[in-house]
Amino acid sequence: MPDAKIKFLAAEVGGLLLNGEGKRFCDELGHSDYVTSEIWKTKKFSGEALAKEIGISASQLKATFDDYNDIASNRKKDPFGKKILP
Known part of the structure; x- marks a missing residue:
């Protein structure tokens, strides 16, 4: 569908x-x-178009990507235990 x-x-x-x-x-x-x-x-997709497509706000999508980027750059620990290689 x-x-x-x-x-x-x-x-x-x-x-x-x-x-x-x-x-x-x-x-x-x-x-x-x-x-x-x-x-x-x-x-x-732009960020806004993607957020609209999946039914969330653009600010929530940005926050999720910002959070993941902090994890990927080892500034933050992944709450799910994912290990990012240097």
Whole structure:
């Protein structure tokens, strides 16, 4: 469903991957790194557009990214225990 907030990859059961114009954009059964790379090429979101798409405020999205960047730069400990390599 186009309006669904959660989308999933179902190529292994016969699903098609379509871009915003309704056209196939990759081999759905390709290696996951290839398919993921092709999916990312189709996604062009600003922070505000992404926040709106997932139903949160732009300030909450920014706070989440700022928090993660602090964890990634070792300024803060990850509450989930993820270890960031130097």
